[in-house]
Amino acid sequence: MPRKTLTENADYACPIVGTCLTVSELRRICRKCGDAVADDASDYEAHVFLVGQAKVAGGGPAKYLQRFLDKKYRRDLRAFLRVEDPATLRRMWRERADAGDVPGPFWALMSHPTAPEELLRDIYGEVHMLSHRVGAANRADLARLSQLEERLAETAAALEESKTVLRQAVSVWKGRCREAMEALSAERVKRQAAERERISLRQAIESSAVAAVRRDRDILRDQLADLAERLEATETEAGRQALALERMHAAWREAKEALADRDSEVEALEATLFAALGDAAAAHAAHAEHHRDEGDDGHPAVLPGGAPCPCREKGLPAESCGEACACRDALAAGGLAGKRVLYVGGRCSLVSHYKVLAERFGCKLLHHDGGREQSAHRLWELLGTADAVVCPVDCVSHEACSLVKQACKGCLKPLILARSSGLSSLARSLAELGQTVQ
Structure with missing residues (x-):
């Protein structure tokens, strides 16, 4: 549906021209219309001329004014043309008007194809009253301007008095500056005399201290030679130590590689031990x-x-x-049959293997991660239900280890502090616990 043209809004041409155009734009558009409006014409005469031309259907000024307003307020036109609901249009107008943005929304609503006549009358009345309020505000501003001009005259008089006082103060200051410059000149003369005396004294001191300075120079030369010899010896020793350090570093790398190989062997031995324990489990349980x-x-x-x-x-x-x-080996673990052994710490990836190994010794394994995720309160609960405790010192927190030592000492429960968290270490600890409990 096409929008309403400026000619179709002839009844509202006056507020449209007066609200949507500035005075400079009004003058520029009148000049586009030729010599119809003189350059010395008042703003009101230019406004009346353009309002009359806007009501002429098919006229050049009306078409030009239509294109000018559409181009100037194209964003507002796009925003309001997306809406057809009258209530939404009224809400959008209220939001923009309260924010002080009147010209663009006013033209968008006046040219809206589906805006109801009641809404247009309400908006026209609001804009009309707004012009009255603006005029009243301008009159108040003129009265206030008169008052401000009077106050400006008073302020200018006071400023002139202040300038007079300031000139007097500057005169006094200049006199004091002259006195200070004279005192400075006298002081400079005294200082030059003192400087000449100081130079003469320095020459006397230098002439009397030349021998002492030469002696000190000879001593410092001997010390420098001694330090050079010591520095050469130190550099030689540093070279020997650097060579020894390189050898130690090479040995460390070899030891590290050997340790890695040994760790692999230990893991393989633990796996072999875990498999071999399956054969001995029957004897332990029997x-x-x-x-x-x-x-x-x-x-x-x-x-x-x-x-x-x-x-x-x-x-x-x-x-x-x-x-x-x-079944000699089973005698060591026979004391763990039906017991609960608490394992504090260790590697989480081996927990399932820990429990299977404990079952083969005839006992049940309870596990606490040593404070990684489980709380100390949970550790106290497990300590209360356990018959013995195993704690690997290489994979547990200091707090958990101290808590376990304190609890086992107070409850007289067997405690094994294993050196490592491997399966072989757990097997030795369970065997030792079996002999202790038995």
Whole structure:
């Protein structure tokens, strides 16, 4: 739907021209229309002429004025043309008018194709009253300007008095400056005399101290020679130490490579130990049952499951069974059967292997990460339910280690401080705990 032209808004041409154009723009557009408006005509005469031309349908001035307003307020036109709802148009007008932006929204609404007549009348009335308020404000500004001019005259008189006082003060200051310059000249003369006396005294001192200076020079020359010799010896020693340091660095690299190889071997041995423990787990778990069925001679007759005791099959004497019994290793771990062992710290990636290894020793493993994510309150809870504690000192926080030592000492619980967090170290610790608990 096409927008309304300026001719279609002939009833509102006066506020449109008066509101949407500045005085300079009004004059420039009148000059575009030729000599119809004289250069010395008043602003009101130019306004009346342009309002009359805006009402002429198809006239050149009306078309030019239409294009000029569309170009000047193209952003406002695009914003208001997207909206067709009267309530939204009224809200947009209110927001822009309250912000002080009247000309652009006023032209956009007056040329809007679907804006209702009631909305246009309300906006026209608001703009009309706004012109009255602006006129009243201008009259008040003129009265205020008169008052300000009077105050300006008073201020100028006061300023002139201040200038007079300032001139007098400058005169006094100049007199004091002359006195200060005279005093400065006298002081400069005294200083020059003192400088001449100082130079004469310095020459006397220099002539009397030449011998002492030469002696000091000879002493310093001897010291310099001695320091040069010591510096040469120090540089030689530094070269020897640098060579030794390079050798030590090479040895360190070799030791580091050897340590890496040894770590790989240790990991392989731990894996082998973990697999080998599967064969010994049955004997460890069968300790209690094995020695509950001892015969009259004090030695077990059969293993759990009906297997005969290897000692009996070998025909070993009763007094040697304690050393040669096939379940000798199980005696060390038999005391852990049904026990709860708390493992504080260690590597999180091996927790599942820790628990499987503990099950093969016949006990249940409880784990606390040593304070990485789990709290100290959780550690106290686990310490209360555990029968023994294992703590690897290479992979645990100092706070958790101190807490474990204090708790085990107070509760009289067995504590093993393992040197490492590997599986082999845990196996040795569980074997040691088995002998302790037993």
